Amino acid sequence: MTNAFKGIPEELLKPHASPCVSIFMPTSRTFPDNTQDPVRFKNLVSRAEADGIAFSTKREMAPLIERLRLLQDDASFWNHTLDGLAVFISPDYFRIFRLQQSVLEQAHVTDAFYIRPLIRIYQIVERFQVLALTRSEVKLYEGTRDHLDEIELAPEVPKTMTDALGTEITPPHMTIASYGGTGTAMRHGHSSRKDEEALDNERFFRAVDQGINEYHSSSSGLPLVLVALPEHQGLFRSISRNQRLVAEGIEIDPAALGLEAMRQKAWQVMEPYRERKIDQMIARFREAEGGKLGSDNPYAIAIAAVAGNVSHLLLDGQKFWPGQIDPVSGDILLDEASQASGRDVFEELGAAVLARGGEVLVLPSERMPSASGVAAIFRHD
Structure with missing residues (x-):
């Protein structure tokens, strides 16, 4: 069964030249609230610049920061925002995503793009x-x-x-x-x-x-x-x-x-379509679970995810579990340091599955086939 909801653009999952800068922030659709968005973005760029110099060098970061400052000063861009913004830039890549959901304000500079906040937005079954x-x-x-x-x-x-x-x-x-x-x-x-x-x-x-x-x-x-x-x-x-x-x-x-009338009519079409898709995926999970190829145990799923053994992952769109996953062993880390980092175990599971060619689907809580907030179909036992 092919997942009809691909979600996160594949180019974000591919390797890129380091350093990779990822910036997320909530934005406003309307005046005067949106007048503060460029200011918030400016502060995030300054944070990324400082972190980036510590991570790599000032020389490597300079051209990336210059492009981000141009975006910061583009008045026409800030007049057409939605509910959130994600910006990804590296020496070989630059892409901006206007988001239909708000996101937490954050900036990351590492050797790969930080995509976890996009998982709940781009893998949601309602899109x-x-x-x-x-x-x-x-x-x-x-x-x-x-x-x-x-x-x-x-x-x-x-x-x-x-x-x-x-x-x-x-x-x-x-x-x-x-x-x-x-x-x-x-x-x-x-x-x-x-x-x-x-x-x-x-x-x-x-x-x-x-x-x-x-x-x-x-x-x-x-x-x-x-x-x-x-x-x-x-x-x-x-x-x-x-x-x-x-x-x-x-x-x-x-x-x-009008736009609102079109949205209402489109959702009338999409709601039963969405329900059928969810039913099909749940049925497949139940069948896999009965044959020992499915699980709702997050600890077992995490180990399978980093090993590339998860073909389909279902996530509860409303549940969060502060912590992180060891990228090698798949152990779930719930100590104070991992929880204080603001990372979410469920988002890390999704990122691990996507990075290894699996598919992720974010469901509303009432349609999840498990109480744990996660369910997986394995490629093999």
Whole structure:
């Protein structure tokens, strides 16, 4: 069974040139609260600079801090934040994530990116995308039960029919013929205007489907809800190759929906879809548990996780367990030092599983198949 929720971008799990700077902070969507966000970011950059110089050298940190200061001074960026922010930078990588959930304020400089705060956000089962499609415009949104926000389309995805077809948009073709030697000209259309529009629609939708699938759905792994007129729903679905396109769509002109109305309708589609996915995963865990290939014992799971023996991990989205995991033995450390570090055993479990090619799914507490807050399916006994 393939997990439909890939979550954390794979490039964050790959090795990068050191030093790797990871910055997290809560942000505000609205004025005047968002005026404090650049100040908080400035302080975090200063903290990262000091820690980075101690970890590596001032010379290695200087170009990274310079890029972060440019972001700090970018007023347009801070006018378009969401509920949280994650920034990752190294000598060979720079990426910013606007988050739909708040995160604790923190900065880390190590030889790998610190991704643990993203686990509960990016592996949550409630995440989805919405494709709003008309003949004239394409928009993509990402959301959860509570939020829906437009996201920037990859440059390769056409935003309009002109982007997709350019000068190849089919014009009406007319010919003039003379009959009976009378010199009377007769006009004949090779195809009706309706046929021409249908052809353009098909070519446009095919280009959109290819772009969304390749540059958004495949990388995010998120289910995709289509918002379009009924006739466009049918055409798009007949040509789509996107395996993440949800069977039920929203049959309405996207222009007739405000953002909040679109979120509500999308969640009406996604809620039963989410429940089915959870049911399937729980059933698989129960089957594995009965065959000694599943466990809800966090100590056993931690050992299996660092050994690369966890194929699927289910985490309770509301439970936290202060502590950390020994990266070699898998021992769970609950001493005062590990608890004071602010690290969470469940997030460390998730990071260990993801780093070794496993899949993680964060569930609401009421749907967890165990009271421990964690459940795992092993690759072998």
